Amino acid sequence: MAQSGSGNYVGQALARVEDPALVTGRGRFLDDLDPVPGTLVAAVVRSPHPHARIREVDLERARQHPGVAAVIGPEEVLETLRPFPLSLKTPMPYYPTGTDKVRFVGEPVAVVVATDRYTAEDAAELVHIDYELLPAVVDTAEAEREDAPLLHDTAESNVASDRLFTFGDVEAAFDGAAHVVSGEYSFPRYSSTPMECYSVISEWREEADGPQVTAWSNFHGPFSMVPVLAGALGIGTAQLRLIIPQDNGGSFGIKAGIYPYVALMAVASKYAGRPVRWTEDRIEHLLASSAGSDRVMRFSAAVSESGMVEALDVDFRENVGAYLRPPEPATLYRCFGNITGAYRIQNVRLRSRAVVTNKAPTGLNRGFGGQQLYFGLERLMDKIARTLGEDPVELRRRNLVPSSAFPYATPTGGIYDSGDYEQAVAKVVESSQYQQLRARQEEARSRGELVGTGIALAVEPSATNIGYVGLATPAEERPPGRDKSGSTEHVRVSVDPFGTVSVLLGTVPQGQGHATVARQVVADRLGLPLASVVPKVDMDTDSTPWTVTSGSYSSRFSPLLTSALVEAADRVAETIKVAAGVLLEASPQDLELAEGTVRVAEHPQRSVAFRHAAGLVHWDPGSLPDGIDAQLYAEAAFTPPQSTAASRTDQINSSLCYGFVAEVVQVRIDPDTYEISIEQVNAVHDAGTVLNPLLIEGQVHGAMVHGLGGALYEEMAYDQSGQPTSTFMDYLVPTSAEADFPLTGDRVVTPSPVTKLGAKGSGEGSSMSFPAAVASAVEDALSAHRIEITSLPLHGNVIHDLLSGSEDQKTAQH
């Protein structure tokens, strides 16, 4: 790991370089750009039905409406596009509109292109679609039944993928177990509802050698979707140019699902003969953009007499919505390597099913796969503790991967790069005063108060190895020579004649502060003041270095991008030293970069300004030694060797880095209204080397509040007829008033040995652990009533139902 930098900006709580523009209204979001004069505006006509056959689409009246340039429907989509290439061979063709049928409420069917949005929406009302209504299914168990409505006529069933994995001797472990503890848990479908919704401008141009598509959007990767998009458009990636502005109003993964609209607006542009802009509104966003998947999970553990978990038997049934929209079924596999969480469990059996239903397609969402996994796993650990009559913290401690075991290989192929889980748990026990807390709680309960304490531990994966997507296909069907792996990140660092350093990033941030940290890292490597480093985070696939793994997802920035920056900056530094060597008449290897100068390490007074060294390369390359190119730019593609393809035995190191979160949450439930309040949170995080404490703190808060949403407020609920939640009146995102619970944060630092600066991702951990910790605390508060919490979100009405045990009062919203 961790070659130490020459400067000292890394590790400092520097203010975000992005913020002055944002807080003074000078951000440059997609809607602030007007790149092509004469761009028209689109409105999308969507299905009001969860499942229906499209009998007829009549666009004529809409086409006649004044101000309308074009109206397209299934016919134009089929004429122009191919189905998006899927991650699996499952015959469930996916287009950006319904073509034969509609399969979820909000699915696009037609697009009206007009002079402005008002006119487009007026004309959209004139589009007539004749539907033949079909029975809908929203529940995975229902969708699997023989007699269930079949979503895709070309497929044999609604099960899009069904895989069984076994590692170790699971049977023997269960046969010999002193206790078998099982539970069924379900995690809700919910989102991250970024402030800025989807936004696209697509331009279709017929060139001499075929169509050329240029699209401006707030897409942020993964860029593995670029070949998917090009495949649907029937063009090469060289004919597809994607441009992404520097400011993106949040995503948390959700905007990865925008690419079907890029294709759809390209079709609209083709028929309108002009570029077409579409800005998603909030109702469209809630209905039809993306969400994390809902998952029903069955967990069983074989537990020894001494409370050690010897084996885990897991069954995941994932609701991916109406289509297997790429990169799904990735949610199922993102946590493959860390499915055993913080625990040293040697034997694992996993059944993973992805099921299509009449809900909107799912996709990336902060915590991707980990929210679901840890809700099940941590609920199970609580249940084991209860079954054995043990304290839930002690039971967990006994099963932890010990500090001496790192790097630790999990049975499923993960290699936990570093960690000290024992220390982290000890810290959270101490900071929460866990023992005293339990005593105080007993006393309060004797007064009739409903108070409880919960704990959750999560191993936080970061820097996805895209090879895990391959696991959805059985090993024998994965063609040799076509393996997928990697978590490469590309950058370009260049120095101008005045010594100013430009940094091009391929990470496409969504507001995380990548420019701030990139500046810290490069300034350190080149011994420059921060002001000399100018990161550029807007993306143009024609000029920014990128690859299929590029983008802002799976907490890649801290581990990967900063490693690429170190490599690129160090290459530039070599050339700078050669040039300075000419000016100082010194050997380059005796030189160091510091304080804006290049100087002889042993005699710091012998120095030359960095900009003079850079100037020499630009203005007087003839003076460079023979064989040295006047190249003051370097590209780097950080390529960690630990991210390899899935093995023939289906093991994979599904992420490069594994951080850690330990959380203790205290709740109080009003015994009269059943209102739940969070009284105190104690958290300990390990994200390896901390690059900027301010940013990491923001990530931790943000992830926790996202977790709070899933724990107590948010659910994209569908009723049994398939009608979803569609406004912020019903989809309840916690606000500052709900998020003001007291939080005490602490940190353990075990630098990663596999990244250049020792940093790991830290933006998702608490969104994985917090829902489980809150559930644990609520269950504890209700322990006198012997109630098990197996689903989310939890609120007064749910507690009321649980306590009154009246099934008939349950609403049909689950």
Added chain:
Amino acid sequence: MKAAPFSYVRPTRLDDVVAELERAESTGGGKVIAGGQSLLPVLAMRLGRPKTLVDITRVRELAELQDDVGTVRIGAAVRQRRVERELARRVPLVGRALPWVGHREIRSRGTVCGSLAHADPSAELPAVALCLDATLTVVGPEGRRRVPAAEFFTGAMSTVLAPAELVTSVTVPTPRAGEGFGFEELARRHGDFALAGAAARVRRDGDAVTEAALVGFGVADRAQHRDLTVPMAQAVSQHGADEKALTTTLAEAVDQIAAEVVTASDAHASQQYRRRLMRVLGTRALVRAWTDSRRRTHA
């Protein structure tokens, strides 16, 4: 999410407002807009399609907030936030309810009379108007009339207003000697419409209760008003200052109202849960009002 076409007028005289509403009535319907906090989403979602919006915020007399002897009068264009700032102490129940109305940003646009005219069954201000026996002044082509709050609301989102009529002000009595107030609400999040809520008014004479009123909201198609003078007086004479015993006894009285909760179950609250909340919050509001009444032995 863009509104269907509509015309927009902004008269400066009340006569003209009424004339515009009358004209709109014959051409497809008009709608008064003041704060627009409920109306604009309805327009944007095309759930409502008035042909004409009549903006009343430039009519000077409607922007008046008058503090008279025994009453305050709140004009139709007066923002909730202004009342919260300037009159919260003069009309304490209004002052206690307002922080529950949306968020500060919403209250700085939304109007008190607009909330009343909108008549959402889960809204706070109609319940407060009922609890305080407020009077609404209504103006239309036939002239001016005064409507007690008890007669104003006719159902969910509906009132006695004729199509070309508007609320021009609401007159709210200030506390009399021995009056106390309580306001309780539960929503999933701060600022959301209530799952259930209660406004209470109790008047005392020495240690005896002379008046007690409870209004529940979020529980039926409109806020429900109950005179609880008799059970409240009995409870107080029985238990006096013993708040716990008072709570238990009052819960039984409130139970009758709770049993009448008819709002259907939804994702946030079942009918049974709303009944429980009504019982709990109603009782809390009454106890609070009783305690509060001690502070106002003299008007």
